[in-house]
Amino acid sequence: MNIAPSACDLTRRDLMDMDALLMQELGKFIQCSHHALYFPTTHAPRQPELLPRERRLLLPLYRQGSLLGVLMLHGVKVRDARILLPQLPAIADLCLELLARVKATRVDAVTGLATENVLYGSMEDEAARVREIFADPSRGDGQSSPLHRLCMGLVLLHFSNGREIVGRMGFRFADELMRRAAEALQEELPSDVVAARVGRFGMALLLPSVSGRSACQKMAEAALARMAGAAMPAP
Incomplete structure (x- = not known):
């Protein structure tokens, strides 16, 4: 490819x-x-x-x-x-x-998103950062770190009918759909968020600092709304 x-x-x-x-x-x-x-x-x-x-x-x-x-x-x-x-x-x-x-x-060749290895590496880096803060809470300005610095969020988006799309419309159509969805996914993303392709029909967003589950939910809903506009008519 x-x-x-x-x-x-x-x-x-x-x-x-x-x-x-x-x-x-x-x-x-x-x-x-x-x-x-x-x-x-x-x-x-x-x-x-x-x-x-x-x-x-x-x-x-x-x-x-x-x-x-x-x-x-x-x-x-x-x-x-x-x-x-x-x-x-x-x-x-x-x-x-x-x-x-x-x-x-x-970079994934089809979507332009980061690869799984890049995503896993970024997750390991974030986990190491959190461990360092726990090991030495006084690092930096000597004050306790805010809660969001001790968290990271992961949003997973999956095409549940991916195999069906390939079976009915073919790999070329499916790849073009994934590419368009990935472009929409990346629009308006904060610069510190890692967008990656995971598996054949999945995408992920890694949020390095989040205050809780609601932040992930909000980002997921906004991403899905943008991606919905990337739909393609069947040939």
Whole structure:
């Protein structure tokens, strides 16, 4: 099965989420003291620009002809950066290709949602965070943590007639229906919520900090209302 463009293409959010990996790979070619990622709407550089007096380097990040963002490297070695300048666009392409391949292993090819492994990893991270708070309640500001920081919520959404849809309309129709439902599911989701595909006909939402079951119920009802609009007429 081919990976759909919506699933494999990098976005600005991907750059922010994989910022550490991007700098790890770029650091194999050029060193800097610190960096910043920004997203200009006008006057974006087409090629890398070296500002020797400020020891800064502007590195535009293009993917498939579109500008994703600009990486500003501070504290670069001017001599090394000047020598590397002609090769930096190709180096940036290699780094972005790596990020795209990493993303492809984390994203479901049909829906564009996170995979089950990503969901399980996020649940393990949240459980570890809660255990750390219990082990040392005074961490941070020295005050007791609010209840919502000691909880996480999981919403499961399942197509109960999934097998019937495949049997009557075929896999292509079912995949397109799942893709549309996933797009509707992700609309208006808070940025810290993980949306994942689970099993053949299921989706899940992981809420990292919730005050109780009512918050999960509210999010589930809102998600189902959006997904209902993604229905497709039978061929």
